[in-house]
Every structure is written in structure tokens, then in C-alpha cells.
Amino acid sequence: MKICRFEEKPGDARIGLAAQDSTLLDLAPAGIRQLRDLLEAPDCLGKLQSINQDGLPRIPESKVRLLAPVEQQEVWAAGVTYLRSKKARMEESDFSATAYDRVYDAERPELFFKSLAEKVVPSGSPVGIRRDAKWSVPEPELALVLNSRGKVVGYTIGNDMSSRDIEGENLLYLPQAKIYQGSCALGPWIQLGTPEAAARGWEIRLDIHRRARSVFSGETSVGQIKRSFEELAGFLFRSQTFPNGAVLLTGTGVVPPDGFTLQEHDIIQIEISGIGLLSNPVMVV
Numbered sequence: 713m714k715i716c717r718f719e720e721k722p723g724d725a726r727i728g729l730a731a732q733d734s735t736l737l738d739l740a741p742a743g744i745r746q747l748r749d750l751l752e753a754p755d756c757l758g759k760l761q762s763i764n765q766d767g768l769p770r771i772p773e774s775k776v777r778l779l780a781p782v783e784q785q786e787v788w789a790a791g792v793t794y795l796r797s798k799k800a801r802m803e804e805s806d807f808s809a810t811a812y813d814r815v816y817d818a819e820r821p822e823l824f825f826k827s828l829a830e831k832v833v834p835s836g837s838p839v840g841i842r843r844d845a846k847w848s849v850p851e852p853e854l855a856l857v858l859n860s861r862g863k864v865v866g867y868t869i870g871n872d873m874s875s876r877d878i879e880g881e882n883l884l885y886l887p888q889a890k891i892y893q894g895s896c897a898l899g900p901w902i903q904l905g906t907p908e909a910a911a912r913g914w915e916i917r918l919d920i921h922r923r924a925r926s927v928f929s930g931e932t933s934v935g936q937i938k939r940s941f942e943e944l945a946g947f948l949f950r951s952q953t954f955p956n957g958a959v960l961l962t963g964t965g966v967v968p969p970d971g972f973t974l975q976e977h978d979i980i981q982i983e984i985s986g987i988g989l990l991s992n993p994v995m996v997v
């Protein structure tokens with residue numbers, strides 16, 4: 713089952729359940745007004761399945777704006793979880809190359825803060841490339857939706873926009889390479905209740921278009937992630953509480969070739985087979 717945040721008019725965010733024929737069922741009459749009403753439930757999927765759908769308003773998707781699927785959740789990201797990411801990072805950097813090599817094999821994963829909820833870019837709105845960066849790329853990533861107990865309750869699509877020249881110059885510049893205006897896009901759907909084993913069969917595809925022509929496409933499989941979801945979530949919740957839950961990006965396995973950098977007005981499309989499509993134009997910030 714797939715849910716989303718949507719609004720019919722500005723400032724009236726509600727939760728929708730994906731239904732047939734590109735329509736949404738408005739969950740507000742069933743008492744679900746926020747994501748947390750579902751995500752924090754002891755049995756999230758059971759709660760959704762027990763709702764009588766007949767009485768719920770049905771709204772065509774074309775009549776709503778889909779919002780980013782976050783309310784007060786912090787967004788975090790894991791890094792160097794795919795072999796492809798480790799290799800690309802070792803090539804882009806000089807003295808910090810061994811750090812990537814080591815973290816790939818270490819017990820403790822790389823985890824970094826990515827975004828406040830209110831800064832997350834929804835599908836359809838522009839993501840940013842830094843004006844002081846020369847080498848900017850999207851990172852298409854499966855994102856775990858975690859409740860306050862650290863349980864994976866769903867999955868969404870994430871774009872961990874990155875400035876590779878800034879990251880490669882010095883590891884200590886990672887926050888500047890990763891956290892800036894428009895650097896995190898999520899959504900629009902949260903897929904609920906899929907077991908990890910099934911999610912590991914999903915494909916992640918990245919397509920980049922420039923003036924209506926494809927300039928890059930690549931894909932990977934969620935199954936290539938080196939660490940389990942439980943392991944990543946477990947480290948995030950060590951010595952740390954998230955009263956509103958959190959979203960955790962799981963790292964990238966698709967890296968455009970070294971000569972490629974994003975340009976303003978490019979369109980980035982990220983598709984994950986079990987979830988849907990996240991699409992954003994690019995803007996210089």
C-alpha cells in the first residue's frame with residue numbers, strides 16, 4: 713500500500729492512500745491527518761487495512777499537489793554502502809581515499825545529517841546545484857522511513873544531491889558538499905509494509921534529461937547495498953532519539969561518469985520499481 717502527503721489548496725496538507733485509476737483516498741475522515749498517525753501505530757499496515765475505504769473521499773491525482781513525505785522527521789543519509797560508491801569516492805579524492813576504503817569494510821557505517829523536514833524538496837520542485845561547485849551530481853537512493861522506535865515502516869525515494877569536487881577536495885567539506893539549499897528531494901510516495909527481502913529485489917534507475925534529450929541513465933539494484941536496513945537504522949538510533957521518527961537514505965550505487973556534471977534546467981528522474989518516480993528540475997543556488 714502506498715501513501716502520500718498532498719494538498720488540494722495551499723496549506724491544507726493531508727494524507728492520501730493511492731487507489732485505482734490515479735486517484736487518492738483522503739484518509740482524514742478515518743482520523744489519519746498526519747503521517748505520524750500511521751507510522752507510529754503499533755501495526756501501521758494493519759491500521760490502514762482495517763479502514764473502511766468506501767466512505768473516504770476519492771480525489772484524482774491530477775487535482776492535487778503531492779508534497780514531500782515528511783512532517784517533523786529529520787533526514788539522515790548513509791554513505792559508501794555500495795561498492796560503486798566506494799570506488800567513485802576513492803577516485804575523486806586524494807589524501808582521504810583510504811577513509812572511504814576503510815568505512816566500507818568497518819562495522820560502523822558512515823551516517824550523516826542531510827536535511828530538516830521543512831527544507832526537503834518535493835517531486836516537481838527544483839533541486840539545487842551550488843554556484844561555487846564545478847562537479848554536481850544527483851544520488852538516487854532508497855530511503856527508509858523509520859518510526860520513533862527505529863522500525864522500518866516504509867520506503868520512499870531520495871535524491872542526495874552532492875557537490876563532488878567540494879567533497880573530493882577534503883572530507884571535512886562533506887557538510888558543504890551535501891547540505892545546502894535544495895540538496896535533498898524525497899517522495900512522493902511511501903510504500904508501506906514491504907519486507908526487506910522483497911525490497912532488495914527492487915531496481916533503482918536514474919535518468920537525466922537536458923533540453924529533452926537523455927544525457928545520462930544508469931541503474932542498480934537495492935540488493936547491492938552492503939548493509940542490512942536494520943543495521944543502518946540501528947546505528948542511527950544508537951545514543952540518539954527521534955521522537956518524530958526519521959528518514960534514512962541508504963547510499964548510492966549509480967554514479968555518472970567523471971566528465972558529467974549537472975546543469976541548470978536538467979531534469980532528474982529517479983525510479984524505484986516498488987515505489988514510483990521522483991522527478992525534479994535543477995536550479996543553481
Ligand code: DO4
Binds near residue numbers: 792793851964
Ligand atoms: O562519503 C561521502 C558520501 C557518500 C554517499 O553519499 C553515498 O555513498 O551515497
Ligand code: MG
Binds near residue numbers: 791
Ligand atoms: Mg549519497
